[in-house]
Amino acid sequence: MLLWQDEAISSGSYVPWGWLSISVPNLIVIIVMIVLFVLAITLPFPKERRNPRRHS
Amino acid sequence: MSTSARQKQIEREHWTGPVRHYDILKEGTIALAVVVVLTFVLAGIFSSPDDPALTLKGWAKTAPDNLYAVTVSELAGTSDSASYGPPYNNGGDGVALGPLTPQKWMGVHQPVDPANDFVVTPLESQQQPSDVASALSQWKSASADQQSKWATAYDTALNDPNGANGDASKVPTGDYGPVPTMANGLVAMASSGALDGILAAPGQFYNTNTTKQILFLGDGSYLDDAATAAHLQGNEWGMMNETGSFPGQEWLQPFSFWYQLPIFNSDATTGIAATLTANADIYIFAIIAIMMLVLILLPFIPGLRSIPRWIPLHRLVWRDYYARKGTAR
Known part of the structure; x- marks a missing residue:
C-alpha cells in the first residue's frame, strides 16, 4: 500500500487572512455561490410567453 | 380581525394574482444535467x-520511535485511548457540559482495551521471533499489578525529558520486564505490514470497523502530522477542507468557526478556557443546537420574525409585482 509521504500529498493552496484560513477551491465555490445568489435576486424573470393552455 | 383569523381568510381566498406555466420535470432534468457537467468539469480542474x-x-x-513510544504507553495505560473513557473504556469521563456527562451516561458499549487490543493480541496472532515470544509469555504469566509496574516504569523512563526523552537507546537500566522486547516486536510487525490487517479485524475476512486502527493511529504523531500537512486540523478550519485541491465542506463553517475562537482553542491548563477547550465538542454542539432552535422557532420570536419587514429582500425579487401594485394604486 502506498504511503502518503511517498505520494508527496498535495495540501492545495490556501489564503491565510489573519485568523481566517480558506482553501482557494473553497473560496472559488463560495464566491460562485454569492454571485449566483445575487444574480438570482437581481436578474429579471423571463417574460411570459402566451400559452393557450394556461389556466387564467 | 386577529392575525390568525386573517391568515385563515387569506387561505380561503381565490388567487387573483399572476400565474405562469411551470414544468417541474423539465427544471429537474436541466438541473441534473448541469450538476453532472459541473461535477466532471470541477473534478477535472481541482482533481479528486x-x-x-x-x-x-x-x-x-x-516515525518508528514514535510508534515504539506509543506502544509502551498503551501497555502502561497512559495513551490518549487508554484515558479516553466511554464508549471505549473507563479511563475517563469524556466531555462534560457543566454537570452533564452524556458520554458517561451511555457507558462503555464499544470496549477497547489498548494494551491487549493494540499490542498483546496482535503479537499473539502471529509466529514471533523467540525473544518476542518469550517476552509475550512472561507478560501473560505476570499479574496485572506486575505488568503495570513494568510498563509504567519503562514509560516514565522513556519519556523523561531530562533523560532518554523518547530515545530508547538512552533509557537507563531498570526492571522493565518484557515491555521493551514487546514494543520492538510490535514495531517489527508494523514495519512488515502485518499489523494493518490484524488490528483491523482479527479473525474476520471482511471488515468495515476501523475504530481500533484509528484510535491507535490517533495516539501517535503520524496521523496528527498528516492532518497538519493537509490543513485538516480542527483549529485551522480543517472541518471545511478536503485533501488535495478539491473543494471541501463549506456548509460546516458554522461548526468550524467556533473551533477557531481562543476560548475553544486554548493552551491553558486551568480556568474557563481550559475547560471549554477540553470540552469544546459538546459546547459547540450545544451552541449549534440553540442556533438551530432559533431558526426553527423563528416565526414565533418577536423581533427576529420582523427582519423581512425591515429588510424587504422579497420586494427586490418580486419588484415587477410591487411596481404594478404601486401603479395600480
Whole structure:
C-alpha cells in the first residue's frame, strides 16, 4: 500500500487572512455561490410567453 | 380581525394574482444535467480527493520511535485511548457540559482495551521471533499489578525529558520486564505490514470497523502530522477542507468557526478556557443546537420574525409585482 509521504500529498493552496484560513477551491465555490445568489435576486424573470393552455 | 383569523381568510381566498406555466420535470432534468457537467468539469480542474490511506506500516517506516513510544504507553495505560473513557473504556469521563456527562451516561458499549487490543493480541496472532515470544509469555504469566509496574516504569523512563526523552537507546537500566522486547516486536510487525490487517479485524475476512486502527493511529504523531500537512486540523478550519485541491465542506463553517475562537482553542491548563477547550465538542454542539432552535422557532420570536419587514429582500425579487401594485394604486 502506498504511503502518503511517498505520494508527496498535495495540501492545495490556501489564503491565510489573519485568523481566517480558506482553501482557494473553497473560496472559488463560495464566491460562485454569492454571485449566483445575487444574480438570482437581481436578474429579471423571463417574460411570459402566451400559452393557450394556461389556466387564467 | 386577529392575525390568525386573517391568515385563515387569506387561505380561503381565490388567487387573483399572476400565474405562469411551470414544468417541474423539465427544471429537474436541466438541473441534473448541469450538476453532472459541473461535477466532471470541477473534478477535472481541482482533481479528486483520493489520497492513499494512512497505514500502520507507514507509521513504522516514517516515525518508528514514535510508534515504539506509543506502544509502551498503551501497555502502561497512559495513551490518549487508554484515558479516553466511554464508549471505549473507563479511563475517563469524556466531555462534560457543566454537570452533564452524556458520554458517561451511555457507558462503555464499544470496549477497547489498548494494551491487549493494540499490542498483546496482535503479537499473539502471529509466529514471533523467540525473544518476542518469550517476552509475550512472561507478560501473560505476570499479574496485572506486575505488568503495570513494568510498563509504567519503562514509560516514565522513556519519556523523561531530562533523560532518554523518547530515545530508547538512552533509557537507563531498570526492571522493565518484557515491555521493551514487546514494543520492538510490535514495531517489527508494523514495519512488515502485518499489523494493518490484524488490528483491523482479527479473525474476520471482511471488515468495515476501523475504530481500533484509528484510535491507535490517533495516539501517535503520524496521523496528527498528516492532518497538519493537509490543513485538516480542527483549529485551522480543517472541518471545511478536503485533501488535495478539491473543494471541501463549506456548509460546516458554522461548526468550524467556533473551533477557531481562543476560548475553544486554548493552551491553558486551568480556568474557563481550559475547560471549554477540553470540552469544546459538546459546547459547540450545544451552541449549534440553540442556533438551530432559533431558526426553527423563528416565526414565533418577536423581533427576529420582523427582519423581512425591515429588510424587504422579497420586494427586490418580486419588484415587477410591487411596481404594478404601486401603479395600480
